[in-house]
Amino acid sequence: xxxxxxxxxxxxxxxxxxxxxxxxxxxxxxxxxxxxxxxxxxxxxxxxxxxxxxxxxxxxxxxxxxxxxxxxxxxxxxxxxxxxxxxxxxxxxxxxxxxxxxxxxxxxxxxxxxxxxxxxxxxxxxxxxxxxxxxxxxxxxxxxxxxxxxxxxxxxxxxxxxxxxxxxxxxxxxxxxxxxxxxxxxxxxxxxxxxxxxxxxxxxxxxxxxxxxxxxxxxxxxxxxxxxxxxxxxxxxxxxxxxxxxxxxxxxxxxxxxxxx
Numbered sequence: 001x002x003x004x005x006x007x008x009x010x011x012x013x014x015x016x017x018x019x020x021x022x023x024x025x026x027x028x029x030x031x032x033x034x035x036x037x038x039x040x041x042x043x044x045x046x047x048x049x050x051x052x053x054x055x056x057x058x059x060x061x062x063x064x065x066x067x068x069x070x071x072x073x074x075x076x077x078x079x080x081x082x083x084x085x086x087x088x089x090x091x092x093x094x095x096x097x098x099x100x101x102x103x104x105x106x107x108x109x110x111x112x113x114x115x116x117x118x119x120x121x122x123x124x125x126x127x128x129x130x131x132x133x134x135x136x137x138x139x140x141x142x143x144x145x146x147x148x149x150x151x152x153x154x155x156x157x158x159x160x161x162x163x164x165x166x167x168x169x170x171x172x173x174x175x176x177x178x179x180x181x182x183x184x185x186x187x188x189x190x191x192x193x194x195x196x197x198x199x200x201x202x203x204x205x206x207x208x209x210x211x212x213x214x215x216x217x218x219x220x221x222x223x224x225x226x227x228x229x230x231x232x233x234x235x236x237x238x239x240x241x242x243x244x245x246x247x248x249x250x251x252x253x254x255x256x257x258x259x260x261x
């Protein structure tokens with residue numbers, strides 16, 4: 001559903017936060033970044049226009065020199081590690097997964113370390129050694145071992161349960177309906193965000209986890225761009241909505257001590 005009315009359920013939930021004197025914190029993660037492009041510049045301009053501290057999940061093996069240069073003059077923007085090469089290594093019958101059970105841990109650890117080193121060298125202080133698994137999934141046995149690869153955090157999809165010693169901050173609303181590869185629609189996007197916000201407000205989910213929005217700028221069409229702009233305008237105008245401080249996002253999740261993943 002297009003147009004402002006499609007966000008009514010989200011606006012109503014934000015009103016409830018406002019009535020209780022609470023701030024609904026949010027964050028934005030854009031996946032699959034590899035290079036500068038017109039689409040990337042449009043994303044960065046949109047984030048700047050609404051003062052959004054954008055996080056880019058960058059694919060280490062596909063990184064091009066143009067991307068660090070494109071970010072050099074931008075503020076309030078950080079970089080996360082989007083797997084290794086965004087390749088499917090799922091076993092037969094499994095859903096797409098780069099970081100699945102097919103790996104030997106020593107081999108996977110070395111590949112993750114290599115990707116981390118490449119991003120750290122390219123982006124310096126912008127980079128946080130936080131893993132964003134392609135397709136938002138990985139073999140659960142690897143999660144407690146991620147610090148062995150020098151990774152301090154993890155970001156997937158859905159309400160978080162923090163692994164001890166590992167910062168977990170997830171996303172909860174996707175701009176894209178991947179079955180059709182089209183804009184999810186104002187109503188679906190609003191409902192997903194409102195669900196997580198309501199669960200936080202009621203104590204049914206970790207109240208300290210910011211509600212996360214996920215995008216993929218490389219495949220956005222006009223409808224997705226327009227929907228993103230409408231959402232950001234709504235959030236900018238509502239007194240209860242605020243973007244989480246990027247300086248504290250990845251260590252606060254550990255300190256808050258949410259249940260284990």
